[in-house]
Structure formats: structure tokens, C-alpha cells
Amino acid sequence: MRILYYLLQKEFIQIVRNKIILRLIFILPVVQLLVLVNAATMDMKNMEMVICDQDHSSLSNRLISKIEASPFFVLERMTPDVANGRERLESGEADLMLVIPNDFEQDVIKGQSGEIQLLANAINSQKAQLGYAYMQRLTSDLGHQFKLEMTGEKTQSTLSSTYTYWYNPELDYKFFMLPGILVVLVSVVGMFLTAMNLVREKEMGTIEQINVTPVPKYTFIVAKLLPFLVIGLFELALGLVIGKFVYNVPMQGSLWLVFGIASLYLAGLLGLGLLLSTFSASQQQVTFVSYFFLLVFILMSGIFTSVDNMPEWGQKVNLFNPLFYFIDVMRSILLKGAQFWDLWRQILGITILAISFLTLAVLNYRKTS
Amino acid sequence: MRKAESSMDVIKVDKLVKKFGDFTANDHLSFQVKKGEIFGFLGANGAGKTTAIKILCGLSAPTEGRVEVAGFDVEHQTEKVKKSIGYMSQKFSLYEDLTVFENIRLFGAIYGLSAGLIRERSERMLKNLGLYEQRNRLIGNLSLGWKQKLAFSVAILHRPQIVFLDEPTSGVDPVTRRQFWELIYQAAAEGITVFITTHYLDEAEYCDRVTIMADGKIEALETPRKLKKQFDCETMNEVFLKLTRPH
Known part of the structure; x- marks a missing residue:
């Protein structure tokens, strides 16, 4: 010792x-x-998004303002030109690109499913996955809302889940x-x-x-x-x-x-x-x-x-x-x-x-x- | 403790062999060192001196043969051997980032000296060396000559039966070498057996007996006087050249 x-x-x-x-x-x-x-930090906040809105409808505007209000996305640029948007995605200036085709609102009103296209830069696959998930949620919310306003009926058809983050609530x-x-x-x-x-x-x-x-x-x-x-x-x-x-x-x-x-x-x-x-x-x-x-x-x-x-x-x-x-x-x-x-x-x-x-x-x- | 017949021999080496792969560094060495002797181990660079000294100190294990130091078998009672010996390596190996006194205190404590004894002996030793005023200086700041003298003094601080010195004076100026040999004589006078390797042939003259090694083998083992007579030479230098030069 x-x-x-x-x-x-x-x-x-x-x-x-x-x-x-x-x-x-x-x-x-x-x-x-x-x-x-x-x-x-790997917080999926502030994902840069470029939006090609070809619809210019009230519904597409509502979607865009919802995106803007979301903490997860930042509107990098609006462009009607898909090629231009793709370039921005390829150059890495944007993480995500959203294409809203010109029949979007019409389709939804007709009761068909309105389709939008989300392109993600999946080099960071985690980011891409999360961006997709957030977007999914955002559009389905908007869909339900829109339907409620139009028909007055609540959609029950889709399953929805609520989230509680245990141990790290925020x-x-x-x-x-x-x-x-x-x-x-x-x-x-x-x-x-x-x-x-x-x-x-x-x-x-x-x-x-x-x-x-x-x-x-x-x-x-x-x-x-x-x-x-x-x-x-x-x-x-x-x-x-x-x-x-x-x-x-x-x-x-x-x-x-x-x-x-x-x-x-x-x-x-x-x-x-x-x-x-x-x-x-x-x-x-x-x-x-x-x-x-x-x-x-x-x-x-x-x-x-x-x-x-x-x-x-x-x-x-x-x-x-x-x-x-x-x-x-x-x-x-x-x-x-x-x-x-x-x-x-x-x-x-x-x-x-x-x-x-x-x-x-x-x-x-x-x-x- | 030791057997009566061996009481005179503190080191007994019998057919020591050390191999590194195909290379034989020590080829059947056999010799004895008497108590109180200054035993010189001479040889050119690469003759196998350092290899042998490391085996005697228990730093390296022999391939074959039997080595007894201070009455203990080096291979099987290594830690007992280590208590009885002091060692100063070719490369300076005190802690350069510790002070003079901190080094003495550390090694003193490892050898089981009490704090009082460490203080007492270090004071006497440092005053004897003329280093007392420098005791709180970092060793790294001392000159090589001081370092070597200090390393020797630390190696015998615990009063070992035998001290092994591996080329202690290489790179040191002639005056310091002279002083170093005075320290060796002081230690020998206190009864410490000194086993020293060197390639300075004038130093061989100071030894009681010398061994001359070449290519891992012992070529001669005698007192310097008898060796000179045997080979009909004036100096040990000539003896050495006769023995080690390719015939």
C-alpha cells in the first residue's frame, strides 16, 4: 500500500x-x-423545401401556408417550373421538393384522391424519411379539414394516431x-x-x-x-x-x-x-x-x-x-x-x-x- | 541463507544461452563473480554485453542455462533477485519530469526504505555528490554527467548486494568519468559488488577482473594484469584488439 x-x-x-x-x-x-x-443536433427542423405549385388554387394555397407554418419546413423557394425545382434539389439548396399538379383541387372536390408529389434528397435517409412522415401528416390533416368544410361530415375512415413522446416530451x-x-x-x-x-x-x-x-x-x-x-x-x-x-x-x-x-x-x-x-x-x-x-x-x-x-x-x-x-x-x-x-x-x-x-x-x- | 560453498560467489552463471530467433546473443557463458569484486564486462558493440546484463537483472529470461544472483535463481526467483540488486541502464532512465529528490523518494520507497531513511540517505548522498542545492530541480535540466552520477547513486540507495552498470560512462567527459569511478570505488568499499560493462579499455584497468566478450562468447576472463602478461601486451587496449579482431 x-x-x-x-x-x-x-x-x-x-x-x-x-x-x-x-x-x-x-x-x-x-x-x-x-x-x-x-x-x-438531428432535430428535423428547418428542412428546406422548394414548392412547384402548378395548381394555384385555394386548396394549394392552404397547403402552402400550412407548410410555412410548420416548424419542420422552411419554404426555400416557390417556382412553377419543375425542372428548376429539381435543379435546386440536386444542388442541395433544397432538401425536399413538393409538386402540386394543376388538377389538385379539382380532383379533391370531385372526391377523387388529390395527389401531390414529394421528392426528397435521400442522401440523408433519416431526414428524407422524417420529411415524408411530417408531410404525410400535414396533408392528411388538411384533407380531413377540407372534407369537413365541404360535406359537413367527419371522416372516420382513416386511422389516426396521437403521439406522446415519453422521457423526452419536447x-x-x-x-x-x-x-x-x-x-x-x-x-x-x-x-x-x-x-x-x-x-x-x-x-x-x-x-x-x-x-x-x-x-x-x-x-x-x-x-x-x-x-x-x-x-x-x-x-x-x-x-x-x-x-x-x-x-x-x-x-x-x-x-x-x-x-x-x-x-x-x-x-x-x-x-x-x-x-x-x-x-x-x-x-x-x-x-x-x-x-x-x-x-x-x-x-x-x-x-x-x-x-x-x-x-x-x-x-x-x-x-x-x-x-x-x-x-x-x-x-x-x-x-x-x-x-x-x-x-x-x-x-x-x-x-x-x-x-x-x-x-x-x-x-x-x-x-x- | 546461502549455501556455504557459494558464499564467496554472488553471481554464478552456468552455460547461459540467449537466442533471438536464429541469432545467438549469448553463447554458453559461464563465470562467477566474487563478493565485493569490481567485475568488468568488456566487448565491442553488439558482443552481447547488454543482453547478458539484462538476464542477470531479471529483465530478460535466458533461453538455456542457469543463472544465480545473490543466491537466487534468476529465472524462478526473479523478484527476490530484484530486491538484492541495483541497476543502471545504458539509457538514462530516471524520470526527467520529476525533481532530483522526487526520483530518490520514489525509488527509495519502492525498495521499502522508510521516509526517514530516504531523507537521511538522500541528504548524505546529495551532499557527497555536491548536488544538494539542486535537489528540487527537474532531472531533465541536469547535465549528462550529473544525471549519470545521480542514476548510479539512486541504484545503490537501498544498499544492494550487487549493482549492475551497463555502459554507465558512455558519452561522459573524462573528468566526470574519473569522478564516476570514485563513486564506484566508494560503493565497492562499502561491500557492494560491482558488475560493469564498458567499451572504454582504460576503465578495464580499474576492474579487479575482466571478461572480454566477442560474438556472444567469452574469450578471456582474468585480472587485467594477468591478461596483459598472458597476451604480452602493454595495455588492455592491445589485449582487447588481439582478442576481438578477426584472425
């Missing part, structure tokens, strides 16, 4: 003396959370993004710092001086992990404070549970960082390898995309992805107020991964080569 104390003292002195790393530890989370959470995308970005932040900082630390000692040659001493292997490994676990938890706390006061993110569940699971999660991730550093001879190598793992972990984790939409093999890969579990845990605790027993699967996953990574790191760290 005494040796551990002196080793930890040494690690913290070195961290504090490294001014650049120290600044990064403080500045990184603030900048990332202030910038990225806002920038990474569909504030930031509530969803902040926990995710915070997890990425904590992971990147913790894993890189751990991975680089041991390799730096290899590069400097100091590891040899340590290996020739009778320092117990486990003590040394704990001294290499604990400082970054503390830093990781500190980053998490800092991020949650920003979440609370800047974004007003709800914190429904127990923060004790958040930090408890976070400790377990970090122990595993830092163990992976240490494992990678036992394989690497230079900081360059370990940076590349860590980057590879983190990139896969982050993109698979469901931070931006729904994991349920992934192919089955992708979901299987996520069984080995600590970020997948922890992002889920963070969102569930903060937004839903999930309890320990609601999260036992994720906690089990995190625990198994932590034990595996740490065991491999310990086995692969040798004082004698």
Missing part, C-alpha cells in the same frame, strides 16, 4: 507537470459539450445527445491517457528502471489505472454539471448509480488502453490502435444511429462494445430514471468486459521479457 501511495504520487505529479495535458483535461470537455451537443435532441457525447469524451480522454502513459515510459526507458525493482506487478498496474479513472470520473462530473446548467438535461435517476457504473466502465476501458499499450512500442502505434478501437466503438454504439436499425451481426458486435452499454446506461438513468435492476443486462455486460480487459492487460504486462 505504501508503494502504491508513492507510485500514485508520482503519476499525479507527472500529470500536473504536463501543462498541455492538464489544460486538455479541463478545456476539452467544456468545448466539446458546448459545441458538439449543439452541432450534432423531443429535445440535446437531451439525447449530451449523455452520448459525454460518454465519448470520458472514454477518449481516459483511454488515450492510459494507453499513452505506459508507452511513454517505454519510450523514455523509465519502465526498465521500474521493472528491475521488486515493485509488485499489481501495485504498478493499479497505479497506472487509478489516476486516469479519477480523471475520467472528474470529466464525467464536469460534463454533468454543464448538462444540468447549460442544457437543463433532466437527471431523473440516481447519480450514485451513474458514477458507480462509470467506475466499472472506466476500469474496463482503461484496462483495454493498458492492454493495447503492452503490445505497442511507441506512442504513435498505440495512438493509431486506440483510435481504431474507439472509432469502431463510437460508431457502433448507437450514439447517432439507432442500434435496432443495425444488421443482426452488428448488434452482436455490440455485445463486445463497452460504449454501447454505457451510453445506454447514461441515457436510461438520466432521462428515464432507470434503476439498478432495470439495467442489469448492461451492468453485466460492462462487468464482463471490464474483467476480461483487465485480466488480459495483467497477463500481458510482464516485468521480464
Whole structure:
């Protein structure tokens, strides 16, 4: 224990003396959370729409004003020329193009179905899908209204559904993004710092001086992990404070549970960082390898995309992805107020991964080569 | 603790072989080092000196053969060996971003010295070196000569039975080398066995016995005086060239 104390003292002195790393530890989370959470928004508001109204009827005008009033669409331009509208769609100036053919109102009055055409730039398929869904809703509302005015009868024929968004009633995308970005932040900082630390000692040659001493292997490994676990938890706390006061993110569940699971999660991730550093001879190598793992972990984790939409093999890969579990845990605790027993699967996953990574790191760290 | 017959030999190497793939770095080395000796390990670059010293310190595992250091088997009782030895590597390996005292404190604590003992010994050591005023300076800011003297002093802070020095004086000016050897003699006078590798042949003259290695094998092992006599040479330099130059 005494040796551990002196080793930890040494690690913290070195961290504090490294001014650049120290600044990064403080500045990184603030900048990332202030910038990225806002920038990474996927709110489907303000979709740019170009409208080709060939009908110029009262019904088409009503549709257009409904679109204008909707928070989801912004009228980019009105043009009677379909070719021109298509150009705007192709050039990316508009996300959606709506074509109202000239018999639109007539058809509806005659009791036929009035057809309009919606063209969407589906490079961003999510945006296109949502635009279509919003438009669908908007036109069906208008259809019912129009029919009611004309015939005085309410249409019962169509099914309608009402929406309640649980856990995030105002569909504030930031509530969803902040926990995710915070997890990425904590992971990147913790894993890189751990991975680089041991390799730096290899590069400097100091590891040899340590290996020739009778320092117990486990003590040394704990001294290499604990400082970054503390830093990781500190980053998490800092991020949650920003979440609370800047974004007003709800914190429904127990923060004790958040930090408890976070400790377990970090122990595993830092163990992976240490494992990678036992394989690497230079900081360059370990940076590349860590980057590879983190990139896969982050993109698979469901931070931006729904994991349920992934192919089955992708979901299987996520069984080995600590970020997948922890992002889920963070969102569930903060937004839903999930309890320990609601999260036992994720906690089990995190625990198994932590034990595996740490065991491999310990086995692969040798004082004698 | 140790067997009576071996009490004089603190290092016993028997048919040590170290291979890296097809390359044999140490080819059946056998020698003994007596307690209190200054034992020189000579050889050209790449002769296998560093490989051997790393095996003796438990940093590297032997491929074949038996190595006993301070009465313990290096391969199977590695951590016990490590308690009894000090080591100074070819590459300076104290923490450059820690101060002089912080380095001493760290290594002292790892070897189990109490805080009081660390303070006492470091004060005496730093005053002896003339480094006491610099104790709160970062090591990275010291000159190479100071660094080497300090690294040696840290390696013997815990009073090991044996200290291993791997080319401790390479790149150091002649005056500092002289001072460094004075430190070695002081340590030897305190009963610490010194195992030193070098390629400065004048330093070989300071050793009690020297081993000359070439291509992974031991070519000679004797006192410098006897070696010079045996090969009919004036200096160790000539002996070395006779032994290591391709015939």
C-alpha cells in the first residue's frame, strides 16, 4: 500500500507537470459539450423545401401556408417550373421538393384522391424519411379539414394516431445527445491517457528502471489505472454539471448509480488502453490502435444511429462494445430514471468486459521479457 | 541463507544461452563473480554485453542455462533477485519530469526504505555528490554527467548486494568519468559488488577482473594484469584488439 501511495504520487505529479495535458483535461470537455451537443443536433427542423405549385388554387394555397407554418419546413423557394425545382434539389439548396399538379383541387372536390408529389434528397435517409412522415401528416390533416368544410361530415375512415413522446416530451435532441457525447469524451480522454502513459515510459526507458525493482506487478498496474479513472470520473462530473446548467438535461435517476457504473466502465476501458499499450512500442502505434478501437466503438454504439436499425451481426458486435452499454446506461438513468435492476443486462455486460480487459492487460504486462 | 560453498560467489552463471530467433546473443557463458569484486564486462558493440546484463537483472529470461544472483535463481526467483540488486541502464532512465529528490523518494520507497531513511540517505548522498542545492530541480535540466552520477547513486540507495552498470560512462567527459569511478570505488568499499560493462579499455584497468566478450562468447576472463602478461601486451587496449579482431 505504501508503494502504491508513492507510485500514485508520482503519476499525479507527472500529470500536473504536463501543462498541455492538464489544460486538455479541463478545456476539452467544456468545448466539446458546448459545441458538439449543439452541432450534432438531428432535430428535423428547418428542412428546406422548394414548392412547384402548378395548381394555384385555394386548396394549394392552404397547403402552402400550412407548410410555412410548420416548424419542420422552411419554404426555400416557390417556382412553377419543375425542372428548376429539381435543379435546386440536386444542388442541395433544397432538401425536399413538393409538386402540386394543376388538377389538385379539382380532383379533391370531385372526391377523387388529390395527389401531390414529394421528392426528397435521400442522401440523408433519416431526414428524407422524417420529411415524408411530417408531410404525410400535414396533408392528411388538411384533407380531413377540407372534407369537413365541404360535406359537413367527419371522416372516420382513416386511422389516426396521437403521439406522446415519453422521457423526452419536447423531443429535445440535446437531451439525447449530451449523455452520448459525454460518454465519448470520458472514454477518449481516459483511454488515450492510459494507453499513452505506459508507452511513454517505454519510450523514455523509465519502465526498465521500474521493472528491475521488486515493485509488485499489481501495485504498478493499479497505479497506472487509478489516476486516469479519477480523471475520467472528474470529466464525467464536469460534463454533468454543464448538462444540468447549460442544457437543463433532466437527471431523473440516481447519480450514485451513474458514477458507480462509470467506475466499472472506466476500469474496463482503461484496462483495454493498458492492454493495447503492452503490445505497442511507441506512442504513435498505440495512438493509431486506440483510435481504431474507439472509432469502431463510437460508431457502433448507437450514439447517432439507432442500434435496432443495425444488421443482426452488428448488434452482436455490440455485445463486445463497452460504449454501447454505457451510453445506454447514461441515457436510461438520466432521462428515464432507470434503476439498478432495470439495467442489469448492461451492468453485466460492462462487468464482463471490464474483467476480461483487465485480466488480459495483467497477463500481458510482464516485468521480464 | 546461502549455501556455504557459494558464499564467496554472488553471481554464478552456468552455460547461459540467449537466442533471438536464429541469432545467438549469448553463447554458453559461464563465470562467477566474487563478493565485493569490481567485475568488468568488456566487448565491442553488439558482443552481447547488454543482453547478458539484462538476464542477470531479471529483465530478460535466458533461453538455456542457469543463472544465480545473490543466491537466487534468476529465472524462478526473479523478484527476490530484484530486491538484492541495483541497476543502471545504458539509457538514462530516471524520470526527467520529476525533481532530483522526487526520483530518490520514489525509488527509495519502492525498495521499502522508510521516509526517514530516504531523507537521511538522500541528504548524505546529495551532499557527497555536491548536488544538494539542486535537489528540487527537474532531472531533465541536469547535465549528462550529473544525471549519470545521480542514476548510479539512486541504484545503490537501498544498499544492494550487487549493482549492475551497463555502459554507465558512455558519452561522459573524462573528468566526470574519473569522478564516476570514485563513486564506484566508494560503493565497492562499502561491500557492494560491482558488475560493469564498458567499451572504454582504460576503465578495464580499474576492474579487479575482466571478461572480454566477442560474438556472444567469452574469450578471456582474468585480472587485467594477468591478461596483459598472458597476451604480452602493454595495455588492455592491445589485449582487447588481439582478442576481438578477426584472425
